[in-house]
Amino acid sequence: xxxxxxxxxxxxxNSRGIRHLARIARxxxxxxxxxxxxxxxxxxxxxxxxxxLRAFLxxxxxxxxxxxxxxxxxxxxxxxxxxxxPRRPDLVLSGINYGSNASVNVVYSGTxxxxxxxxxxxxxxxxxxxxxxxxxxxxxxxxxxxxHIIHQVLESPLPExxxxxxxxxxxxxxxxxxxxxxxxxxxxxxxSLEKRIDPVGRPYWWMTGKFVCENPxxxxxxxxxxxxxxxxxxxxxxxxxxxxxxxxxxxxx
Amino acid sequence: xxxxxxxxxxxxxNSRGIRHLARIARxxxxxxxxxxxxxxxxxxxxxxxxxxLRAFLxxxxxxxxxxxxxxxxxxxxxxxxxxxxPRRPDLVLSGINYGSNASVNVVYSGTxxxxxxxxxxxxxxxxxxxxxxxxxxxxxxxxxxxxHIIHQVLESPLPExxxxxxxxxxxxxxxxxxxxxxxxxxxxxxxSLEKRIDPVGRPYWWMTGKFVCENPxxxxxxxxxxxxxxxxxxxxxxxxxxxxxxxxxxxxx
Numbered sequence: 001x002x003x004x005x006x007x008x009x010x011x012x013x014n015s016r017g018i019r020h021l022a023r024i025a026r027x028x029x030x031x032x033x034x035x036x037x038x039x040x041x042x043x044x045x046x047x048x049x050x051x052x053l054r055a056f057l058x059x060x061x062x063x064x065x066x067x068x069x070x071x072x073x074x075x076x077x078x079x080x081x082x083x084x085x086p087r088r089p090d091l092v093l094s095g096i097n098y099g100s101n102a103s104v105n106v107v108y109s110g111t112x113x114x115x116x117x118x119x120x121x122x123x124x125x126x127x128x129x130x131x132x133x134x135x136x137x138x139x140x141x142x143x144x145x146x147x148h149i150i151h152q153v154l155e156s157p158l159p160e161x162x163x164x165x166x167x168x169x170x171x172x173x174x175x176x177x178x179x180x181x182x183x184x185x186x187x188x189x190x191x192s193l194e195k196r197i198d199p200v201g202r203p204y205w206w207m208t209g210k211f212v213c214e215n216p217x218x219x220x221x222x223x224x225x226x227x228x229x230x231x232x233x234x235x236x237x238x239x240x241x242x243x244x245x246x247x248x249x250x251x252x253x
Numbered sequence: 254x255x256x257x258x259x260x261x262x263x264x265x266x267n268s269r270g271i272r273h274l275a276r277i278a279r280x281x282x283x284x285x286x287x288x289x290x291x292x293x294x295x296x297x298x299x300x301x302x303x304x305x306l307r308a309f310l311x312x313x314x315x316x317x318x319x320x321x322x323x324x325x326x327x328x329x330x331x332x333x334x335x336x337x338x339p340r341r342p343d344l345v346l347s348g349i350n351y352g353s354n355a356s357v358n359v360v361y362s363g364t365x366x367x368x369x370x371x372x373x374x375x376x377x378x379x380x381x382x383x384x385x386x387x388x389x390x391x392x393x394x395x396x397x398x399x400x401h402i403i404h405q406v407l408e409s410p411l412p413e414x415x416x417x418x419x420x421x422x423x424x425x426x427x428x429x430x431x432x433x434x435x436x437x438x439x440x441x442x443x444x445s446l447e448k449r450i451d452p453v454g455r456p457y458w459w460m461t462g463k464f465v466c467e468n469p470x471x472x473x474x475x476x477x478x479x480x481x482x483x484x485x486x487x488x489x490x491x492x493x494x495x496x497x498x499x500x501x502x503x504x505x506x
Contacts, residue, residue, distance in 0.1 A: 044297035044327075045360045052457040053446065074297075074361075078445040079458065107298045107369055107490050108327075116360055120441050145506075152504050161439065162497045164504075179506045183493040186414065188373050192331040193306065204305040205332065232504050234497035237360050240436040244415045244487035251405050251417075251485050253398075253432045 003029030003090040008076040010040045010110025013068040017096035020139045026063040034080030037068035045113035046072040073114035092118035095128035102167040102221040103185040119163040132170035142168040145230040165233045177228040185222035187213035256282030256343040261329040263293045263363025266321040270349035273392045279316040287333030290321035298366035299325040326367035345371035348381035355420040355474040356438040372416040385423035395421040398483040418486040430481040438475035440466035
């Protein structure tokens, strides 16, 4: 039987990015899309606990069925594999996201939230992000790398409890130097909230900020993306900082 | 100058848990509370990118100023330290959450989302969760452990890029065996979405599920909580699974 591939994203079911990813994935198996019916950028691994969820058929094309859900990307993974997949998926994909999920963007990303959910649910899972925010972006440059990574992961499984955060420079295919497996760069967003005054004189704030990544090591996603490589960071839903367990024994009582 | 302690949560500014935590923290310094104006459980490290945020004064009592924001716990940390703290905070706290954030609950938790945000912003940060969902829960059993951990962290700083996820059994103080620094247990939520039919005949789904944690090791939070210990798991905003980087070199091209 053909592999079954479940796909979601955080830009919503109407994003060109998810259509393109679904069409690449169709080369490898049957595809079910279950994606938010709205833009859910920045929602991390949110799940919807305070109201019920809806899900519905959106579109069909050969080898691909598109569904939408009014929840988060992590909700979509739960909904997709529990209620809309005809059999157990062999792979869960998320994206193609518009904009970087490298470095610390990983903690905010709904694209990666879906990947973490899928990993906890026991599936091999990959998030794909393209380093452009242009809604009319060309996917020509990223297609071959995505195809290569899907092929490799279907051929040789990811380690248990490990998923992939793949970021792709927005470059023509011939300028992409290759794929590198590497670690997440340390960085931070500074001055995140810009204050403005509304017509009634009351303050409000917009999320904005400066991305500060000083001296990313040469083994990090942020550095390698700048050098023209596609980066694949293995990520884990185990947040334990094991190296600090012994350091912090002073907390015990 | 007294330490300045910024506090948030995900249950909202009107939760008894955050009032109790603020009053413990006041023993150590000046306290600014900036918390969601609503229940934001399960929102992980979400940030609000698609609309502007509001923030406003809610209440004052000796040593504590309470503000609320209409965003997420991570938004509250950004808002609090950038726009409402009179000086740089010495410590960021989140909680006291009603319900466990042990094991994989950490990935969904808004309480811990705030802690991850604060850690990225460069602050020592601790999330406190009490293992009960009763809104009228007594905090008598957890107070001494919280006081001890705040004291220790103010005295000897956490390692850079490391925060604490503290969970506390809902037991009388004399039945709590001590505090253990340990790792996050592996587990998963199964059968997360329960299908129902609305009066018009259309399906909808409620988030629910069975928490499955088979054979948690004796060095895990889930095991130690069951034994009557307070658990403190060091967590990191670096999601890299470093042990898999060499394993996955087959992905490179």
